[in-house]
Amino acid sequence: MKYAGGLWGDDYTTIFAAMLYVGNLVYTVLQAAVKLSIVLFLGRIFPSQTFRRIAQGIEVILLLHGTLFTIPFALQCTPVQSIWDRTITDRRCLNLQAVGYSSGGLAMAEDIAILLLPIPHVWQLKISLSRRLAVIALFSVGSL
Known part of the structure; x- marks a missing residue:
């Protein structure tokens, strides 16, 4: 059992693969939802x-991206169970x-x-240049 090689049995691999599958789906949907909420807030x-x-x-682009990329992640293999069940050999992915x-x-x-x-709307504000740059920097912090 060098390097903990015997700790991961088939059961754990199956569970991990299923969790990874669900995690990818949730990530795709939540990524679009968070971006959508930011755009709605800016509106x-x-x-x-x-x-x-x-x-x-x-x-519209965010909704399409969230929807259209969730489908291939959800249906990446046929049958879907073959994503986490490696005993299924007749699969297409x-x-x-x-x-x-x-x-x-x-x-x-x-x-x-x-x-x-x-940025264009902040640039039109009737405040000093340093304050406009500070406001743009505050909006840009979210990109980090």
Whole structure:
């Protein structure tokens, strides 16, 4: 039992794989929900018509991303049980790496759009330059 090799039996591997499967689904949905709540919050702060239209476009993209990428993660293999049950040999699976890369790329684009969304409106505020930069920095802290 060098390096704790015997501690992970088949039961633990199955449980871990099932938890990882559920975790990926929950992460995809929650990622879209958190971003959606941020955009909705910004819409309440900046009520201009132009801002609302841009925010609504981002909201649609977030909803589509959350929905359309949950489906391939949920149905990544046929039958679905074969994701965590390695005894099922007759299975067909998607290229999850490609799905993950495309989801990650879209998530980065969404993050950048949300980060840039309030900057033009903050820049138009009638306050000193140092305060405008401070407000932009405060909005940008969420991107860290």
